[in-house]
C-alpha cells in the first residue's frame with residue numbers, strides 16, 4: 262500500500278448508502294411528535310451528541326440498523342475514529358472494540374508497508390474475501406482465492422505445471438513458490454488496489470451524497486425546528502388560552518354562584534313580601550266588604566235624603582215662585598215710585614232752574630295765548646271775586662281796572678265791578694264750565710226750550726267755549742249732546758222714549774244759510790214761520806234724525822266746514838256770522854202716558870267788536886258784515902231786555918233781526934236762556950271787554966220770568 266492510499270478507508274467499511282428520501286419520507290409521514298421521537302433515536306441524531314470524524318462513520322451509523330452487524334462489522338479504522346465516549350461502553354463492547362482497534366495499530370500499519378507475509382496475505386485475503394462476499398459479484402478477472410491460501414494454490418498448480426514427469430528440485434520449488442507467491446501477492450495487491458480505488462471513488466460519491474443529504478437534512482431539520490417552535494408557540498398560546506378560559510370559567514362559576522345566592526335571597530324576600538301582601542289583601546278584602554256594607558247603608562240613607570231633597574226642592578221652588586211674584590209686585594211698586602219720583606225730580610229740577618233764573622249770564626275770561634304772552638300792552642287788570650262767597654250767594658263778581666286820559670290830560674283810573682251768575686277764570690277748563698250748564702241742557706229732555714249763547718268780541722273764545730277742541734277740550738255743544746243721549750238712554754228704563762233731529766243754520770248778513778245743505782253754498786231762500794201753537798219752522802232746511810252722539814259730531818263737522826269764515830284784522834279765523842245748532846227732542850212715556858218736546862239752541866254769535874276796531878275801513882262788504890252783526894246783537898239785547906222787563910204779554914222786538922226772529926220761540930217765556938260773555942285777557946282789548954261786560958250786565962239784570970214747559974198727556 263502506498264502513502265497516498267493510507268487515508269483511504271478500507272472497502273470493507275464502506276456502507277451501502279441509503280437514499281435520503283427514506284429518512285425524509287419517514288419523517289414526513291410521521292407527526293411532529295413522532296418525528297421528534299424518531300429523530301432523537303435515529304442514528305443521525307444531532308451532531309452534538311455524536312462525534313463523526315469521517316464520512317465512513319456517518320455511513321456506518323446510517324446503515325448499521327438496517328444491515329445488521331454481520332456484513333458491516335466495525336472496521337479498525339472506523340473504530341479508532343469513535344469518540345472517547347464509546348470507550349465507556351460495556352466491558353465486552355470495550356474488549357471487542359479494543360481488539361478491533363489493535364488491528365490497525367502502528368505495527369500493523371508498518372507491517373502493511375512491508376511486503377505482505379503469507380499470514381498477512383492470507384489474513385488480508387481472508388478479509389478481502391469476506392469483504393467481497395458482501396458485495397456484488399467481483400470482476401471476472403479476479404482469481405478465485407479463498408481461505409486455503411497459497412499452499413493450496415501450489416498444490417493445485419503442481420499437477421498442472423510439471424506434471425508427474427518433471428519434479429522440480431527443492432530450491433526450484435522454493436523459487437517458483439516464492440515467485441508464485443509474489444505473483445499472487447501482486448495479483449492480490451492489484452485486486453485490492455483496484456477495489457480500494459473503486460471503494461474510494463464510491464466513498465467520495467457517498468461523501469458528497471452524504472454532504473448533500475446533511476445539507477438537506479439540516480434544512481429540513483431547521484424547517485422542522487421552526488415548525489416545531491411555531492407549534493410549541495401555538496401550543497403555549499393554546500395552553501394560555503385554555504388557562505385563561507379556565508380562569509374565566511372559574512369567574513363565571515363564581516358569578517353564577519353569587520347570582521344564585523342573590524336570586525335565592527330575592528326569592529325569599531319576594532316570598533316574604535308576597536306573604537305580607539296576601540295578608541294585607543286579606544285585610545283589605547275585609548275592609549272592602551265592610552265598606553260595601555257601609556255603602557249599601559249610605560245608599561239607603563242617600564235615597565231617603567234624595568227624597569227629602571226632592572221634596573225640599575219642590576217646596577223651595579214653590580217658595581221661590583211666591584217670592585218671585587212678591588218681588589215682581591215690589592218691583593212694580595218701586596218702579597211706580599221711581600216714576601213718581603222722576604216726575605217730582607223734574608218738577609224740582611225745573612223749579613231750581615227757574616229759581617236760578619231763566620235768563621242767566623256767565624262771564625268767561627280766556628287765558629292769554631302763547632303769542633300774546635309778550636304783548637307790549639300786557640294783560641288787562643282783571644280781578645275775580647271770592648269763589649266761596651260766590652257759591653254761597655250764587656253771584657260772582659269780576660273787577661276790571663281801566664286807565665284813560667281826561668280832557669285835562671290827567672290819567673284817570675276806573676275800577677269797574679260786574680256781577681254775573683258765574684265767572685270763569687282763565688284757569689277753568691271746559692269740564693268745569695259744562696258742570697254749570699249740564700242741568701240746564703238736561704231740561705230739554707223734560708220738555709223745556711233751552712237757548713245757550715256765546716257772546717263776545719272776535720277772538721274772545723266763543724267758538725272755543727261752544728265747540729272746543731278734541732277730548733278734554735270738547736266744548737259745550739258736544740258735551741251737551743253726549744249728556745242728552747246718555748240721559749235719554751237711562752230714562753228708557755223708566756218708560757221714556759225719545760226721538761231727536763237736528764238742524765244747523767247760519768245767519769250771515771241777515772240771511773239764513775243751511776249748513777247741512779247739499780251744495781257748498783246755500784242758494785235757497787229760507788223763511789221763518791211760526792204757527793198758532795207758537796211752533797217755529799224754517800222752510801227748506803235739512804233736519805237730520807239723530808240716534809246717537811256720533812251722528813251729531815259728524816253733523817257738526819259738516820256744518821263747520823261750510824261755515825262762512827272771513828279774515829279780519831283781529832282774528833284770522835274770525836266768524837262773521839251767527840251759527841245756530843238746534844236739537845229738537847220729542848219724548849213719550851207709554852207707562853205714564855206723558856209726552857214732552859223741547860228744543861236745545863246752541864248759538865255761536867258773530868264777533869261783537871265795534872265798527873272802529875273791526876278793521877272794516879273802506880271795505881264795504883266787511884262794513885256791511887259789521888253793521889249787520891251789531892244790528893242783530895243789539896236786537897238780541899233788546900229782546901232779552903224786553904223779556905226781562907216782564908213784557909211777555911207786551912211788545913218784544915223779535916222782528917228787528919233775523920237772529921231774534923229765529924230764536925223767538927226759544928227766547929220767549931217758555932224757554933231757559935244762558936249767555937256766555939267771553940272776554941279777552943289782553944289790555945289791548947280792554948275797551949271791547951268793558952263793552953261786552955256792559956252788554957252782558959244788561960242781559961243779566963233782566964228779571965227772571967217763569968219758564969214754561971211743553972208738557973202734557975198723550976192723547977192715546
Ligand SMILES: Nc1ncnc2c1ncn2[C@@H]1O[C@H](COP(=O)(O)OP(=O)(O)OP(=O)(O)O)[C@@H](O)[C@H]1O
Nearest residue numbers: 627628719720721722723724725832834835836868
Ligand atoms: N278758554 C280757553 N282756553 C284756551 N284757549 C282758548 C280759550 N278760549 C279761546 N281760546 C283760544 O283763543 C283763540 C280764539 O278763540 P275763538 O276762536 O274761540 O274766538 P271766537 O270768539 O270764537 O272768535 P270769532 O268770533 O272770530 O269766531 C283760539 O285759538 C282759541 O283756541
